[in-house]
Amino acid sequence: MKEMITKVDNKKHVKETETIEGRFMALGFGRYITQYKIIEKNSTSSIKRSTIEYELGDKLANLTSVVNTELVETLVETVGKYLTEKTPPPY
Template sequence: MKGQLSAETTVGVAASAVWEVYKGLELGRLVDKLLPDVLGKVEVTEGDGGIGTIVKLTFPPGTPGAGYMKEIFKRIDEEKRVKETEMIEGGFKALGFESYIIRLEIIEKGGESSIIKSSIEYEVDDKLANLASEVTTKPLETMAEAIGKYLSDQKASA
């Protein structure tokens, strides 16, 4: 069984500023700083933020499931402002998902606003189809809102 979910979060910051955070390792640093109790702790286990980088997200205590996930950066498209990561260990992979890909796209909406489009594509054996209901974009939306607010606040205090 294959599935896809996506959500769009509008933020009051130019797409170029949002992309600077999303394209590399800054996203993980800000998640650590802004959302440790919600999303957890991000560590780079391999790489410098480019394609092939592997990061580990350790979920907050009390989160059901494996307690962590590792993902690899598979695609970073500077021109289209698209980043794709694939879960390689823990998280939904530990539950039996065959693939779990997160796509983050930053879309220019106007000079001072943009849309963060967060998508998840997954594949899971039909025998585990009931687990598909656990897939949600909510953590990605929470992250987008927090990053947008942080960047807006930075811009306002500059």
């Protein structure tokens, strides 16, 4: 799968990508955009928000079940666990 980064806002902690080739395009999606946002709760924790926007014709409506954020959730959990184990506590 190939994605193109369409937006990066370091101040608001937002990244947006659009899939341009591969899995979703091959299935028949007209457009597939993923937005990732990190919302800081306090100095030691944050919230990850993932949003998916897509276009899919009525004839392919049964494919909506493949749209989910499971991969992103797994990635965030893995990175969070790694950082928690490898980063010394704040002083």
